[in-house]
Amino acid sequence: MLVQNTVHGVLERLGLESVNSGACGTGWIESPSGGELVSYNPSNRDALARVRMASEADYEAVVSAASETFQRWRLLPAPKRGEIVRQIGEALRMHKADLGALVSMEMGKILPEGLGEVQEMIDIADYAVGLSRQLYGLSMHSERPEHRMYEQWHPLGIAGVISAFNFPVAVWSWNALIAAVCGDCVVWKPSSETPLTAIAVQNICNHVLSRNGWEGVFTLVIGRGSVAGEKMLHDKRIPLVSATGSCRMGYRVAEVVGRRLGRTILELGGNNGVIVAGDADLDLALRAIVFGAVGTAGQRCTTIRRLFLHKPIAPKMIERLKSAYSQIRIGDPLDAHVLMGPLINQAAVDDMMAGLERARAEGGEVLCGGGKPAIQGGFFVEPALVKATPSMPIVKEEIFAPILYVMEFDTIEEAIAAHNDVPQGLSSAMFTNNLRHAETFLSVTGSDCGIVNINGGTSGAEIGGAFGGEKETGGGREAGSDSWKAYMRRQTVTINFSHDLPLAQGIEFHLD
Numbered sequence: 001m002l003v004q005n006t007v008h009g010v011l012e013r014l015g016l017e018s019v020n021s022g023a024c025g026t027g028w029i030e031s032p033s034g035g036e037l038v039s040y041n042p043s044n045r046d047a048l049a050r051v052r053m054a055s056e057a058d059y060e061a062v063v064s065a066a067s068e069t070f071q072r073w074r075l076l077p078a079p080k081r082g083e084i085v086r087q088i089g090e091a092l093r094m095h096k097a098d099l100g101a102l103v104s105m106e107m108g109k110i111l112p113e114g115l116g117e118v119q120e121m122i123d124i125a126d127y128a129v130g131l132s133r134q135l136y137g138l139s140m141h142s143e144r145p146e147h148r149m150y151e152q153w154h155p156l157g158i159a160g161v162i163s164a165f166n167f168p169v170a171v172w173s174w175n176a177l178i179a180a181v182c183g184d185c186v187v188w189k190p191s192s193e194t195p196l197t198a199i200a201v202q203n204i205c206n207h208v209l210s211r212n213g214w215e216g217v218f219t220l221v222i223g224r225g226s227v228a229g230e231k232m233l234h235d236k237r238i239p240l241v242s243a244t245g246s247c248r249m250g251y252r253v254a255e256v257v258g259r260r261l262g263r264t265i266l267e268l269g270g271n272n273g274v275i276v277a278g279d280a281d282l283d284l285a286l287r288a289i290v291f292g293a294v295g296t297a298g299q300r301c302t303t304i305r306r307l308f309l310h311k312p313i314a315p316k317m318i319e320r321l322k323s324a325y326s327q328i329r330i331g332d333p334l335d336a337h338v339l340m341g342p343l344i345n346q347a348a349v350d351d352m353m354a355g356l357e358r359a360r361a362e363g364g365e366v367l368c369g370g371g372k373p374a375i376q377g378g379f380f381v382e383p384a385l386v387k388a389t390p391s392m393p394i395v396k397e398e399i400f401a402p403i404l405y406v407m408e409f410d411t412i413e414e415a416i417a418a419h420n421d422v423p424q425g426l427s428s429a430m431f432t433n434n435l436r437h438a439e440t441f442l443s444v445t446g447s448d449c450g451i452v453n454i455n456g457g458t459s460g461a462e463i464g465g466a467f468g469g470e471k472e473t474g475g476g477r478e479a480g481s482d483s484w485k486a487y488m489r490r491q492t493v494t495i496n497f498s499h500d501l502p503l504a505q506g507i508e509f510h511l512d
């Protein structure tokens, strides 16, 4: 791995200098033969590292290792699996500063967000440890005398995790650490934009696992979607594929995995809206909107993309937003004064510019931003505020960039209808101090999203709740609540402790 001096210290402390590859089953594969992948820093386009990708043969070695390990891992009592995940949480705490910095360098989010992402991993590790002593089934009353019924949960097998560049490590952890306490082994295919953070996390896990006499519980395959990703989708040894990314990718995953009756957890596009009622606390709303729309340079699936303002407050709010946007410092994500880093690559910049062109063509007005700041090197853009109407076709699309469409409404009902009138259904929010407005938004005729917030933005969900959304967002749920059930197989058990054989539904069946 070739490493630049600027990131030398971080990589050294993360133990990456001795790592030489991008595929790991039971230890790093010395020379994976899937070709070279260069990881670039989107702030300056410098090459951070050159990674060797997995070939089909390397993929095979990794999945075989995971399958073999699963046979034994599933037998380890869940709380013991939890103990190993606890140690991974500890190791993440130890490496938080370096891993957070590496996330910022490779993905481009500002350092507090890079650190926040690692914190999200630590939080889910803690959650998974507690969960490892639960994984509870229900018991039911049998209709037959002296019968007992209950359900129990068994490990499922290998969970395939396909993660996106924008949360290069946290989304893996939501899946992997829960799957691991459930008794599954995990094969991870990270985004090709962020192989280095994946290698760092894999390395941290390897150390903890080997200290405990384990290997192959967490495995890694870095490779093109068309090789590693496709193989995973078709692979019957992988009963569950959890994928985060675009709707286009999700349709492919659902189709291929569905054809073999495998399970999927899909966390796809969002097009998250915020409704600001006339009675809302506007200071609160302003802060939440700016963080939600500009944070992570608009590259969260939970980013605020659509803002609905009650007409009487709209002019004032728009002025305040313009003023806030003009104060956003754009630049090096490791600089403490910077609030917005670069986009991930040139294609993302082009998508944003093309989106703004289309918005103009459809009658939208760019109120501020939307240009390219005069910063050398990286994929920097200015966040844009666009005056729009709900009927503009572009408002119904997710563009993974900091474009916020501002729309006005007269009644709450009208705002909710416009809010729901998009194909995606991830996160949503309303700012109001009116109980009726809030409860209407939370009711069955309110938000149609998987996540809904009152007086808070759409992004920044906590790990304790189930994370995911409806419609084209894919319907999957990850992280907290009972999301763990997707990583296990349910078994309904009936025990007859009588001396007779009564049949359910009152059926009589006598031999003579």
Ligand code: UN1
Pocket (backbone or CB within 6 Å): 120, 166, 167, 171, 244, 299, 300, 301, 302, 458, 459, 460, 461, 462
């Ligand atoms: C994502 O963008 O894919 O709620 C995940 C949030 C974060 C996770 C975002 N906790 O914004």
